[in-house]
Amino acid sequence: MLFFRSEEALHEWLVAQKVERGAVLSIPQLWELSQHWYWDRMSPNYHGRTIEQVQEIFKELGLTSEFWQAQ
Amino acid sequence: MDENLIWEIRAFVYRHLAETTHPPHVDETATRFDLTHEEAVLAYEELHRRHAFFLQPDTQDILMANPFSGVETPFKVHVNGKTCFANCAWDSLGIPAALHVDAEIKAACAQSGEPIQLNVIDQQVQKSEALVHFLLPFRDWYDDLVFT
Numbered sequence: 327m328l329f330f331r332s333e334e335a336l337h338e339w340l341v342a343q344k345v346e347r348g349a350v351l352s353i354p355q356l357w358e359l360s361q362h363w364y365w366d367r368m369s370p371n372y373h374g375r376t377i378e379q380v381q382e383i384f385k386e387l388g389l390t391s392e393f394w395q396a397q
Numbered sequence: 398m399d400e401n402l403i404w405e406i407r408a409f410v411y412r413h414l415a416e417t418t419h420p421p422h423v424d425e426t427a428t429r430f431d432l433t434h435e436e437a438v439l440a441y442e443e444l445h446r447r448h449a450f451f452l453q454p455d456t457q458d459i460l461m462a463n464p465f466s467g468v469e470t471p472f473k474v475h476v477n478g479k480t481c482f483a484n485c486a487w488d489s490l491g492i493p494a495a496l497h498v499d500a501e502i503k504a505a506c507a508q509s510g511e512p513i514q515l516n517v518i519d520q521q522v523q524k525s526e527a528l529v530h531f532l533l534p535f536r537d538w539y540d541d542l543v544f545t
Contacts, residue, residue: 329505356487360491
């Protein structure tokens with residue numbers, strides 16, 4: 327996952343790299359995702375999570391497009 | 398190998414990264430848990446297999462224990478008076494999220510190379526016009542984690 331200064335910079339990069347646009351998040355959206363994803367990562371009780379738990383996180387954050395689906 | 402020990406080793410690796418900014422060598426882990434080198438290698442390989450962290454190919458060196466990187470990267474995260482390295486844009490915010498601390502993140506625009514700085518203060522990210530692009534859909538994330 328890469329940072330871009332602007333939509334224009336991202337567009338230039340996609341053209342230069344000859345790759346399709348994936349998903350784009352704003353910094354506040356990324357922070358929200360990071361908090362949900364990593365808040366318990368330092369806990370000794372963190373043993374990973376299931377696909378279903380991941381999908382629940384995405385759903386809570388409104389990330390419901392095909393890009394965020396497991397299948 | 399004992400299941401509890403496997404997860405204790407994972408927790409040790411993460412604590413070590415947070416405290417020192419680099420992952421423990423497999424022999425440090427062996428010493429910490431009174432294991433042989435071979436037993437510690439098996440534990441690292443098992444945790445790699447479980448995606449708890451990821452080893453450099455054909456080595457016992459930890460490459461990624463998300464959100465931490467085991468090697469220097471362009472994603473620098475200043476936390477607790479130290480500089481940690483993140484694996485990607487997402488993980489650069491993942492470090493303060495995991496540690497529940499303020500952070501100053503220094504990275505760059507992937508296209509222009511212009512610096513991008515983000516600040517997390519009181520568990521809030523400060524305003525920024527930057528964007529983050531996810532290239533691969535979720536279903537492909539574990540096909541090639543470094544690429545993602």
